[in-house]
Amino acid sequence: MSDFEALTESVIKGDIKTAVAEAQRALDAGSNVRDILDKGLIAAMDEMGERFSKGLIFVPQMLRSAKTMQECMKVLEPFFQEGDVISKGRVMIGTIKGDLHDIGKNLVAMMMEGAGFTITDLGVDVSPESFVQKAKETEPDIVAMSALLSTTMPAMRLTIEALQKAGIRDKVKVMIGGAPLTEKYAQEIKADSYASDAGSAVAKAKGLLGIG
Numbered sequence: 001m002s003d004f005e006a007l008t009e010s011v012i013k014g015d016i017k018t019a020v021a022e023a024q025r026a027l028d029a030g031s032n033v034r035d036i037l038d039k040g041l042i043a044a045m046d047e048m049g050e051r052f053s054k055g056l057i058f059v060p061q062m063l064r065s066a067k068t069m070q071e072c073m074k075v076l077e078p079f080f081q082e083g084d085v086i087s088k089g090r091v092m093i094g095t096i097k098g099d100l101h102d103i104g105k106n107l108v109a110m111m112m113e114g115a116g117f118t119i120t121d122l123g124v125d126v127s128p129e130s131f132v133q134k135a136k137e138t139e140p141d142i143v144a145m146s147a148l149l150s151t152t153m154p155a156m157r158l159t160i161e162a163l164q165k166a167g168i169r170d171k172v173k174v175m176i177g178g179a180p181l182t183e184k185y186a187q188e189i190k191a192d193s194y195a196s197d198a199g200s201a202v203a204k205a206k207g208l209l210g211i212g
């Protein structure tokens with residue numbers, strides 16, 4: 001049984017008040033923030049995913065749990081702040097066209113910001129054209145794309161092609177991530193990097209820019 005059973009259960013139930021109180025209680029008890037996230041919150045979302053696949057729950061329940069998780073993430077957010085601003089570290093991030101999942105993307109953005117990167121968050125359902133337009137405007141060092149649906153993954157390839165056509169592909173590094181993605185897929189679509197979770201996304205982003 002996980003130490004975060006009550007937290008996980010309240011996220012599954014979508015009980016925001018209890019979940020936020022449990023997250024705070026775990027912090028006050030000195031629990032590691034990454035454990036609270038992985039064993040408490042992400043465990044709940046994985047369980048929701050399984051129940052959804054089995055037809056035991058439907059979209060409204062997933063939405064409620066997602067909202068609950070997001071409220072808990074606000075409690076944890078200050079604990080992800082660890083770095084000074086990295087001068088050359090501008091990351092533009094968005095969830096790809098057709099995809100509305102943003103919890104993982106928000107987590108990546110939050111941890112990158114905590115590590116000192118400057119973040120421009122384009123939100124969800126971001127078209128290749130919007131990625132290109134915003135990249136021209138903000139001149140990021142890294143364009144980071146998230147996808148949670150196997151059906152939306154191809155939009156990443158289209159975005160990379162659009163960056164190429166606009167003549168800015170060689171001015172930015174492209175990083176991708178999200179549950180259905182793999183290192184192999186990143187290579188196939190000629191992304192510069194793939195990260196499987198938010199912690200490794202920070203490390204890979206630093207690696208891409210040659211920052212310690």
Ligand code: B1M
Nearest residue numbers: 049099100101102103104144146149150177178179197198
């Ligand atoms: Co949806 N959904 N959903 N959903 N949903 C999944 C993804 C699914 C796996 C559930 C399932 O069937 N088991 C399934 C996808 C199947 C597939 O394509 N392989 C699915 C489906 C089918 C759908 C709909 C089609 C359902 C429907 O309407 N019939 C629909 C699609 C809507 C759309 O996007 N167009 C839909 C809708 C929704 C909600 C809106 C209800 C809600 C999202 C709310 C929100 O995000 N604001 C939702 C949710 C909550 C989920 C699950 C349960 C949880 C996702 C989540 O937040 N996980 C999910 C099942 C699951 O993941 N187990 C599911 C927690 C989060 C922290 O993890 O996002 O994986 P994750 O992010 C990780 C890593 O992937 C990585 O780091 C993060 C943290 O470590 N990462 C990156 C993510 N982006 C990264 C970017 C990087 C690097 C790393 O660099 C750029």
